[in-house]
Amino acid sequence: MKKLSILSRLFVCAGLAFAGFTAQADEVKGNSAAGNGKVWLCVGCHSIPDYRADYPLTYRVPMLGGQNAAYIASALAAYKKGERKHPTMRFIAASLSDQDMADIGEYYAAQTASSPNNQLK
Template sequence: MKKLMAGLLAAVCFSPLYSVHAQQGDPQAGSQKNALCVGCHGIKGYHTGFPEVYRVPMLSGQSAGYIVSALNDYKTGARKHPSMGTTALSLTAQDAADLAAYYESTGLTTETPAKPIDGAAGAALVEKGGCIACHGAGLAKPIAPNYPKVAGQHADYVYAALRAYKTENKPQIGRNNPIMGGVVKQFSDKELKEIARYVESLPTTMQTIQPNRFR
């Protein structure tokens, strides 16, 4: 555990994405730049079909710093996803900051209620993994701007994301993060599904905002 915490502190303090000089985003500008985003993230219940099938994540209410970090990872290939990689490459640093600021500003003002499930097994696994150390209380108050809120996120997406940190040597699937890689490799895929199910049940301020033209 001491080694894990040392790694967490190093990641927070020395990551180039965690910086007081980060690009300042403009939510209003971001609202005018999300045409490429709403085709997937602006449709409630939308499932991506390639390279894996899962509901695309909710972005409204997500931490702006995390969105910028994720886009940078797609741009560099630290996260592998064909369409997200192409989209990220088309964005300037200011575009990414503006989009992130917009999505952070459009979350719910009050948390949704917890979903009634038997989440004891998932809660125990989350505790074992030390998830609160980065993602904060209720998995909704990350300790650093470039860490995500995960509470309430779609279970199938959470499972795919967690499993991606275990995936190696595949050209279109995988995520490179030493901290997350070390955490998830202690769990079986069955346990990761249980974690994801529990995570989805938690109260959240994240949502998907669907434009009128998609309704």
């Protein structure tokens, strides 16, 4: 009888964890049109082909057009939490809300590497 009780508790906990995960995933939906107004700071580095930032180390700055929206939002969140260490990105991400990150992700997901707003002419 005790095994059934423990198993039942595990199922309840798993169900609650899954419900919490899906509720959190549904809370923030990115909007590429809204993201268009939020990438003004991003294009200064991420729109220059083969750009390398040199503080504190030399980093190859990636082009973001066509990247997965969830990946971009996740990377920005990791910079904000300090899990990713680039100081400039950490500073920028610290000012972004979850909605901002989702919007920026959707904006870049809708672009390609050669999109006009993703690459300087």
